[in-house]
Amino acid sequence: MSAKIEALDVQKDSSMLMQKEMINSNYDALTDTANNGKKVCSTFVPGNLNELIQSFGMLNNLPETNAIQNAMRQESGGMIQTAERMGHSEDVCTYVKADIGMMSKGNIAPNGKPMPNPDLLLLSYTGCFTFMKWFELLRQEYKCETVMLQVPYQGDGEITQNMRDFVVKQLKEEVIPALERVSGNKFDIDKLRENMRRSAKAEDDLVWVLESAKNKPSPIDAYFGAIYYLGPIFTAFRGTQQAVDYYKVLRQEIEQRIKNGQGPITPGGSMGKEKYRIVMEGPPNWTNFREFWKMFYDEGAVVVASTYTKVGGVYDQGFRHDADNPLESLADYCLGCYTNRNLPKRVDMLENYVKEYEADGLLINSIKSCNSFSAGQLMMMQEIEKRTGVPGAFVETDLVDPRYFSAANVKNRLESYFQMIEQRRQGQSNMIASAR
Amino acid sequence: MYLLGTVKERKAEGVIFAAPSFCDPALLERPMLTDRMREHDIPHISFKYAENSGQMQPVREQAGTFADSIKLWS
Numbered sequence: 001m002s003a004k005i006e007a008l009d010v011q012k013d014s015s016m017l018m019q020k021e022m023i024n025s026n027y028d029a030l031t032d033t034a035n036n037g038k039k040v041c042s043t044f045v046p047g048n049l050n051e052l053i054q055s056f057g058m059l060n061n062l063p064e065t066n067a068i069q070n071a072m073r074q075e076s077g078g079m080i081q082t083a084e085r086m087g088h089s090e091d092v093c094t095y096v097k098a099d100i101g102m103m104s105k106g107n108i109a110p111n112g113k114p115m116p117n118p119d120l121l122l123l124s125y126t127g128c129f130t131f132m133k134w135f136e137l138l139r140q141e142y143k144c145e146t147v148m149l150q151v152p153y154q155g156d157g158e159i160t161q162n163m164r165d166f167v168v169k170q171l172k173e174e175v176i177p178a179l180e181r182v183s184g185n186k187f188d189i190d191k192l193r194e195n196m197r198r199s200a201k202a203e204d205d206l207v208w209v210l211e212s213a214k215n216k217p218s219p220i221d222a223y224f225g226a227i228y229y230l231g232p233i234f235t236a237f238r239g240t241q242q243a244v245d246y247y248k249v250l251r252q253e254i255e256q257r258i259k260n261g262q263g264p265i266t267p268g269g270s271m272g273k274e275k276y277r278i279v280m281e282g283p284p285n286w287t288n289f290r291e292f293w294k295m296f297y298d299e300g301a302v303v304v305a306s307t308y309t310k311v312g313g314v315y316d317q318g319f320r321h322d323a324d325n326p327l328e329s330l331a332d333y334c335l336g337c338y339t340n341r342n343l344p345k346r347v348d349m350l351e352n353y354v355k356e357y358e359a360d361g362l363l364i365n366s367i368k369s370c371n372s373f374s375a376g377q378l379m380m381m382q383e384i385e386k387r388t389g390v391p392g393a394f395v396e397t398d399l400v401d402p403r404y405f406s407a408a409n410v411k412n413r414l415e416s417y418f419q420m421i422e423q424r425r426q427g428q429s430n431m432i433a434s435a436r
Numbered sequence: 437m438y439l440l441g442t443v444k445e446r447k448a449e450g451v452i453f454a455a456p457s458f459c460d461p462a463l464l465e466r467p468m469l470t471d472r473m474r475e476h477d478i479p480h481i482s483f484k485y486a487e488n489s490g491q492m493q494p495v496r497e498q499a500g501t502f503a504d505s506i507k508l509w510s
Contacts, residue, residue, distance in 0.1 A: 086467060087466065087467035087470060087482075088463075088464070088467055089455075089463040089464075089466070089484060091457050091458045091459075091460075091463060091484070092458075092460050092463045092464050093460055093464075096464060129460065129461055130460045130461075130464065132461075133460060133461055133464035133465055134464070136464075136465065136468065137464065137467075137468065140468055371458060371460060
């Protein structure tokens with residue numbers, strides 16, 4: 001890997017190439033378990049215990065990431081319809097239906113090879129009730145060992161010692177014994193500590209990258225572009241040397257872009273003049289990801305901060321994996337995930353983003369089939385408008401169901417929204433001019 | 437198990453699965469439950485309704501059809 005990194009042009013695109021290679025390598029490892037003998041743990045992105053799973057030599061398979069990969073390849077639509085024919089409602093989470101449809105179509109991984117059945121279902125439940133039902137469906141299918149880590153919701157907006165103790169107790173009494181049984185390896189706390197040290201290093205560089213959007217112009221797009229940056233740390237690479245190397249290279253690229261006064265790199269090349277700085281709430285649409293992104297960069301709109309990029313960890317709020325307190329730190333990680341935060345905390349976070357990143361507006365991409373994210377978003381938008389004075393707007397799409405992405409509607413709304421920001425700006429400068 | 441036990445204990449002739457639209461917990465477990473009903477030859481039907489519209493006419497019609505089918509064919 002490192003030889004390949006050096007061989008790459010360390011400008012612009014090397015981090016993207018590395019990222020792609022890393023994600024592919026995990027699929028290759030997953031689909032080669034018959035030869036490499038590794039055991040597979042299926043788990044979810046928010047609250048994933050990658051450092052712990054890897055300390056047992058197990059591989060990590062994330063069903064929602066598979067759904068995303070299938071959506072970006074335009075394959076999720078057929079999978080969803082297959083699941084609906086099997087009796088699943090059109091209203092429920094489309095990640096689940098894409099996963100069920102993928103299973104019934106031979107469970108083919110994005111590399112074209114069949115995915116192995118999981119040896120363990122590790123449900124780390126962080127603020128999304130659907131996860132629980134999703135794993136019930138998987139357990140029925142795979143009939144493998146299942147372990148659940150119950151993570152209390154931050155109903156009062158804080159992590160108490162009782163909550164932390166409750167999660168640590170489950171890690172000691174339920175999760176670690178299950179990982180020992182399935183992997184056949186004894187728990188080694190030193191391995192876990194090593195992984196966590198590497199996680200913290202990568203997290204430092206990731207935060208630096210995300211906060212680089214405070215520059216004007218922003219050198220990154222902190223929603224569409226950041227999805228690529230988050231790939232390694234949200235999936236199977238947190239705690240690995242590959243992730244440390246990746247975030248180092250990425251940081252160097254962004255440093256260079258700041259020096260050059262460049263904006264984000266988009267699928268259409270370097271972005272033109274930055275006209276609108278936007279904060280985004282909600283996950284992206286994956287089936288029309290590039291089309292959606294184009295609607296922004298064509299108008300000179302760049303996302304400077306987003307909450308979706310915090311579902312796999314809120315590192316910019318100060319959290320780091322702590323090798324000196326490994327289990328307590330894993331508990332804090334799970335408890336702190338964005339989806340596990342209550343609405344007032346989510347509003348506070350968005351308010352800070354609007355102010356710290358000097359944004360011109362808040363845009364919500366409300367997901368039709370994700371109640372955990374979407375409930376309360378209208379209230380959140382109104383509250384942010386009240387607190388910051390910047391205009392909010394709402395678009396509705398879906399995660400991986402192409403039937404719910406109406407390009408013309410979304411484009412119309414975005415164009416009107418950007419025009420409104422422009423008119424407000426004009427109005428403000430007229431007011432200032434007449435006051436002089 | 438609970439549902440199968442209840443059907444047996446109450447001598448029920450059928451099961452209605454009624455769930456509000458967009459209720460992931462109720463809607464996601466439904467295929468698992470209806471599979472069990474099918475395995476045990478228990479007549480069943482699934483409804484979905486909007487909690488805020490109060491439009492129950494389609495549900496009334498479906499329930500009537502379900503009751504008729506039990507009367508006629510069970």
